[in-house]
Amino acid sequence: MEFSAVLTPDSEGGYVAFNPETGTTTQGETVEEALANLSEATELYLEEFPLITYAPPAFDNFSSTQTYLRSPSFRVQKQFGL
Numbered sequence: 001m002e003f004s005a006v007l008t009p010d011s012e013g014g015y016v017a018f019n020p021e022t023g024t025t026t027q028g029e030t031v032e033e034a035l036a037n038l039s040e041a042t043e044l045y046l047e048e049f050p051l052i053t054y055a056p057p058a059f060d061n062f063s064s065t066q067t068y069l070r071s072p073s074f075r076v077q078k079q080f081g082l
Contacts, residue, residue, distance in 0.1 A: 001051070003019050003021050003022070003042060004019060004020055004021060005017055005018070005019060005035060005038055006018045006019075006020065007031060007034060007035075010027060013029070014027055014028055014029045014030070014033075014034070015027060015028055015029075015030070015031055015033075015034040016034070017034040017035060017037065017038040018038075019038055019041075019042050021051075022042055022045050022046065022049075022051075023045075024038060024041040024042045024045050025038075025041075026038050026040075026041045
């Protein structure tokens with residue numbers, strides 16, 4: 001599953017990274033560090049509050065619930081002032 005990452009330069013240096021799908025927020029000195037920290041924070045969040053999706057039920061199988069996940073990947077949607 002792919003998640004969004006919104007990166008904003010911090011006024012004191014480094015970057016703030018925000019994931020709008022889960023609300024997780026973190027920071028890092030570099031873009032790479034901020035994204036790595038956001039990945040870890042989102043993974044921990046999802047361990048506690050998993051996202052549940054429901055697939056259309058098959059005629060012979062009605063237990064088609066899938067829970068996501070581990071190791072989220074991020075798609076950087078916006079980069080402000082980078």
